[in-house]
Amino acid sequence: MAKKRRSSGKKIGHDPFADMDMSWIEEEPSPKPADKEPESTQVAPESIPPAVPATAPASPSQPEATFHFPDDFKWGVATAAHQVEGDNTNNDWWAWEQEEGHIQDSHQSKKACNWWGNAEADFDRAAKLDLNAMRLSVEWSRIEPLPGEFDEAALARYAEMLQGLRARAIEPMVTLHHFTNPLWLVDEGGWENPETVDRFARFARRVVEALGEYCDLWCTINEPNVYGYLGYVDGVWPPGKSDQKTAFLVMRHMLLAHADAYREIHDVQPSARVGLAHNMRILDPATPNSQLDRRAASVADRAFNQAILTALDKGRWVLPLGFGPAWRLRGTLDWIGLNYYTRELVAFDRTQRESLYTRRLHAPDAEMLDGDYGEFYPHGLFRCIKRLDRLGLPIYVTENGIPDDDDDQRPRYLLTHLHEMWHAIQMCYPVKGYYHWTLVDNFEWAEGWSLRFGLFSLSLKNKSRKPRQSAQLYADIIQTNAITPQIIETYAPELRAELLPG
Numbered sequence: 024m025a026k027k028r029r030s031s032g033k034k035i036g037h038d039p040f041a042d043m044d045m046s047w048i049e050e051e052p053s054p055k056p057a058d059k060e061p062e063s064t065q066v067a068p069e070s071i072p073p074a075v076p077a078t079a080p081a082s083p084s085q086p087e088a089t090f091h092f093p094d095d096f097k098w099g100v101a102t103a104a105h106q107v108e109g110d111n112t113n114n115d116w117w118a119w120e121q122e123e124g125h126i127q128d129s130h131q132s133k134k135a136c137n138w139w140g141n142a143e144a145d146f147d148r149a150a151k152l153d154l155n156a157m158r159l160s161v162e163w164s165r166i167e168p169l170p171g172e173f174d175e176a177a178l179a180r181y182a183e184m185l186q187g188l189r190a191r192a193i194e195p196m197v198t199l200h201h202f203t204n205p206l207w208l209v210d211e212g213g214w215e216n217p218e219t220v221d222r223f224a225r226f227a228r229r230v231v232e233a234l235g236e237y238c239d240l241w242c243t244i245n246e247p248n249v250y251g252y253l254g255y256v257d258g259v260w261p262p263g264k265s266d267q268k269t270a271f272l273v274m275r276h277m278l279l280a281h282a283d284a285y286r287e288i289h290d291v292q293p294s295a296r297v298g299l300a301h302n303m304r305i306l307d308p309a310t311p312n313s314q315l316d317r318r319a320a321s322v323a324d325r326a327f328n329q330a331i332l333t334a335l336d337k338g339r340w341v342l343p344l345g346f347g348p349a350w351r352l353r354g355t356l357d358w359i360g361l362n363y364y365t366r367e368l369v370a371f372d373r374t375q376r377e378s379l380y381t382r383r384l385h386a387p388d389a390e391m392l393d394g395d396y397g398e399f400y401p402h403g404l405f406r407c408i409k410r411l412d413r414l415g416l417p418i419y420v421t422e423n424g425i426p427d428d429d430d431d432q433r434p435r436y437l438l439t440h441l442h443e444m445w446h447a448i449q450m451c452y453p454v455k456g457y458y459h460w461t462l463v464d465n466f467e468w469a470e471g472w473s474l475r476f477g478l479f480s481l482s483l484k485n486k487s488r489k490p491r492q493s494a495q496l497y498a499d500i501i502q503t504n505a506i507t508p509q510i511i512e513t514y515a516p517e518l519r520a521e522l523l524p525g
């Protein structure tokens with residue numbers, strides 16, 4: 024159930040930049056003014072109804088407009104290995120889950136959604152929705168359980184999964200690193216150790232040699248910024264550190280690993296399309312007229328959103344990520360992935376030296392997402408796409424979704440965000456696909472099973488799935504390749520005036 028005005032969203036870092044000179048704040052100015060394992064109850068039986076006709080008007084008196092998407096558009100869902108596979112006992116997250124106090128309500132991933140045993144049952148569900156794309160990740164600790172030793176059986180299981188997707192006419196996008204690390208890598212210093220860059224590139228090469236027959240769309244690393252902040256600044260993810268300098272070192276190593284993996288992948292598979300998934304959060308000044316708030320928002324934006332983009336785009340480290348040339352990064356993206364969820368407001372606060380004099384808050388009238396997840400802010404998707412367009416690369420929305428067990432917000436979230444994406448496509452921004460987070464409720468890291476992002480609900484007792492209404496909505500949009508007046512009318516009539524102004 025949605026609530027107004029919750030305190031904070033997913034934590035992306037208290038202030039990591041307290042000791043730093045703030046004079047570097049010049050890029051990306053903020054906009055100025057005028058510019059316990061609950062069970063789901065409200066679920067439908069497991070069947071997806073047929074699509075509604077694209078052209079049917081809502082009613083004779085309503086304006087009729089159908090928002091069409093390009094013919095070759097990719098409609099997908101995104102997942103990550105540890106969140107769905109189960110029994111990933113050889114990685115740092117599994118170890119982290121065993122220690123009391125790390126995961127909400129002491130939840131553990133355990134068998135998760137049992138994808139290691141039977142991902143195919145969920146592939147069938149995806150196929151029933153008529154998805155033509157799926158983003159999933161491979162688990163490094165399964166494939167390389169010991170340094171330099173690759174497990175052929177694990178690679179064969181992934182090959183089987185990718186073949187299973189192809190057989191269902193679903194194009195896979197494979198992520199090589201989505202937050203988890205083999206225990207042996209952690210013992211050797213994890214991402215703090217510069218040698219991890221080479222190790223990741225070696226791993227990437229082996230995966231592409233083994234799986235390249237079934238996949239040519241690769242995402243090297245998921246969200247270096249989120250990984251760095253949550254693990255090394257907030258310390259709420261493994262390795263549970265609180266040291267900003269280390270956080271930026273780790274992010275730099277991840278970007279270098281991305282660049283080296285990019286080259287290894289292309290060496291093995293010249294036709295590969297390789298990118299990285301970047302989490303972007305809209306960070307607007309709390310009071311647009313306040314110069315101090317604008318400056319504070321600029322600091323936060325540079326640190327979280329922009330520094331990584333500048334490094335990848337220009338081959339240059341900028342503070343607070345680093346300083347100086349980063350030539351190795353240049354030309355190492357064939358596309359850019361956008362993970363967008365929400366926005367926050369940023370205020371200057373002279374008492375918050377620790378937070379670089381910034382404080383995060385929400386707009387007083389904002390509709391909030393469940394589970395302290397942040398503000399419902401669809402226009403942020405358009406704004407992020409517009410910003411990424413400067414890279415001159417194809418854009419995939421590699422994640423976008425909402426924790427919403429009772430599905431009372433998701434239909435509106437989907438429709439409004441997809442409408443913003445449609446608008447971006449009309450502006451010729453090169454958005455090639457959309458991967459909703461996610462297909463089935465999965466293990467939500469430090470929030471355990473308490474946040475439910477799935478188009479399908481998952482029973483933790485017997486692992487049964489049931490489609491939420493949003494699954495049917497997404498299927499209708501995919502099957503018509505459009506948002507039609509009737510879809511709006513059926514799933515969120517309250518949006519009629521906003522999406523179909525007369």
Ligand code: BGC
Nearest residue numbers: 103245246249302362460467
């Ligand atoms: C991560 C996912 C996570 C999702 C929802 C993203 O930042 O990539 O792993 O489940 O957010 O919180």
